[in-house]
Amino acid sequence: xxxxxxxxxxxxxxxxxxxxxxxxxxxxxxxxxxxxxxxxxxxxxxxxxxxxxxxxxxxxxxxxxxxxxxxxxxxxxxxxxxxxxxxxxxxxxxxxxxxxxxxxxxxxxxxxxxxxxxxxxxxxxxxxxxxxxxxxxxxxxxxxxxxxxxxxxxxxxxxxxxxxxxxxxxxxxxxxxxxxxxxxxxxxxxxxxxxxxxxxxxxxxxxxxxxxxxxxxxxxxxxxxxxxxxxxxxxxxxxxxxxxxxxxxxxxxxxxxxxxxxxxxxxxx
Ligand SMILES: O=C(O)CCC(=O)C(=O)O
Numbered sequence: 540x541x542x543x544x545x546x547x548x549x550x551x552x553x554x555x556x557x558x559x560x561x562x563x564x565x566x567x568x569x570x571x572x573x574x575x576x577x578x579x580x581x582x583x584x585x586x587x588x589x590x591x592x593x594x595x596x597x598x599x600x601x602x603x604x605x606x607x608x609x610x611x612x613x614x615x616x617x618x619x620x621x622x623x624x625x626x627x628x629x630x631x632x633x634x635x636x637x638x639x640x641x642x643x644x645x646x647x648x649x650x651x652x653x654x655x656x657x658x659x660x661x662x663x664x665x666x667x668x669x670x671x672x673x674x675x676x677x678x679x680x681x682x683x684x685x686x687x688x689x690x691x692x693x694x695x696x697x698x699x700x701x702x703x704x705x706x707x708x709x710x711x712x713x714x715x716x717x718x719x720x721x722x723x724x725x726x727x728x729x730x731x732x733x734x735x736x737x738x739x740x741x742x743x744x745x746x747x748x749x750x751x752x753x754x755x756x757x758x759x760x761x762x763x764x765x766x767x768x769x770x771x772x773x774x775x776x777x778x779x780x781x782x783x784x785x786x787x788x789x790x791x792x793x794x795x796x797x798x799x800x801x802x803x804x805x806x807x808x
Contacts, residue, residue, distance in 0.1 A: 540684040541787050542563060543575040545670075545763040547584050548753035548781035555585045556599055559605065560651035563612050565783075570616035573742070573785045578616070579749040580623035581699050581720045583641065588722020589760040590756040592667050598628040598639050601654065613646040619682045620646045623720040623749070624657065624696055631691075633672035641674045643720060645695050659702055667698075675703065679712040690715050690790045691778040693744075697721035700734045706742050710803070715793040716745040724752050725779070728761030739800065740765035743796045743803060745788050751782050769796040 545566065549558055562637035566578055582588055586597035597606050599698055605625050613620035627642035641657040656674025660667035678692075684690040693709030693716070702720055709717065717738060723731045731750065739746040745768060752762040766786045776782040797803060 540577060540686070540690060540790060541573065541575045541785065542577045542579065542747055542766065542768060543569050544579050544749045544764050544775075544777070544784040544786070545569060545581075546750055546752055546762055546777045546782045547581055548760075548762075549584065549587070549751070550753050551755050559585060559608055560748035563608065566612055566620070567616060568769050569783055569785075570618055575618055575785065576683060577619045577621065577747075579621040579718055579720065580748055581751045582624045582643070582722045582750045583626070583684060583795060584623050584638040584722075584751060586626045587755050588697075588751055588760070589666075589758040593596070594626045594639060594670060594718055598626040600630070600644075600712070601627050603628075609644060610646050610650065614650065615654070617648045617790050619648065621718050621720065621749075622646055625770070627654075627656070627803060629672060633643070635672055637670060637672045639670055640674065641667065641696060642674075643694055645694060645718075647682065649693060653694065655677060657699060659694040659698045661707065667716050677712065679706045680716050684790055686790075688790065692716045692718050695719050697723055700731070700738065700748075703738065703741065706744075710742045710744065714742075714744060715790050716747060716788070717742070719746065719748045721750045722750065723761050725759040725761040728763050731761055732763050735765055736767050736771055736773065739769060743769040743800075744793060745769060745790075750777075752777075752782075769793050778796070
């Protein structure tokens with residue numbers, strides 16, 4: 540399976556419509572040049588990861604224009620597109636009384652859609668916990684892998700990476716690949732790369748991490764997107780600017796790693 544991890548850089552000057560147009564053109568170019576099976580974009584790259592004041596105004600329902608543009612992009616490029624996440628306007632307030640969520644979308648070329656609402660909200664009382672509802676559902680789904688066998692991917696977002704129990708639940712649901720879009724700051728980027736490797740090693744799964752680069756709302760993003768094999772080997776790592784990683788991964792390596800070093804069979808639940 541060929542994956543293209545599109546690490547986007549942005550600042551405060553670019554508007555969301557300008558960025559959507561730029562990113563659509565970039566993804567079309569990547570798809571035409573590399574023919575990936577899966578393209579991954581970062582968390583909240585449209586409304587921005589840290590400019591919370593804009594979220595209310597930039598929120599959209601699941602049938603809004605951003606989702607429509609991403610659905611069209613998946614169809615036009617004939618790839619599965621993990622579109623990163625957006626600020627979803629919910630039809631009704633959730634248990635915390637909020638009407639917004641940080642929602643990731645996996646879109647297939649034939650119009651299929653899997654949504655994941657970020658479970659662990661980042662901000663310690665401000666930002667996400669103050670403004671957003673938390674997701675409640677662990678999400679895995681099967682996608683085409685470029686071979687006869689589909690591959691099972693688990694969806695999570697940014698701060699979720701700090702909570703290994705989520706990945707164990709995805710593992711138990713059959714996940715072979717974890718896809719993690721993020722807007723992870725430079726200040727803690729060493730945690731981002733370390734935790735991605737940890738999730739790969741402990742669950743013997745591929746980890747595809749797509750971070751944001753640039754500086755917006757006064758927060759410098761960390762970049763360093765990476766693709767980690769079930770053995771823990773880092774197959775590709777980005778720098779700190781906008782960059783596209785194109786990596787061929789073999790889902791059979793998950794099976795052979797789990798069979799060759801069967802640590803998961805020693806779990807005591
Ligand atoms: O956990 C971290 O250090 C960063 C998390 C974050 O920025 C987010 O979830 O948006």
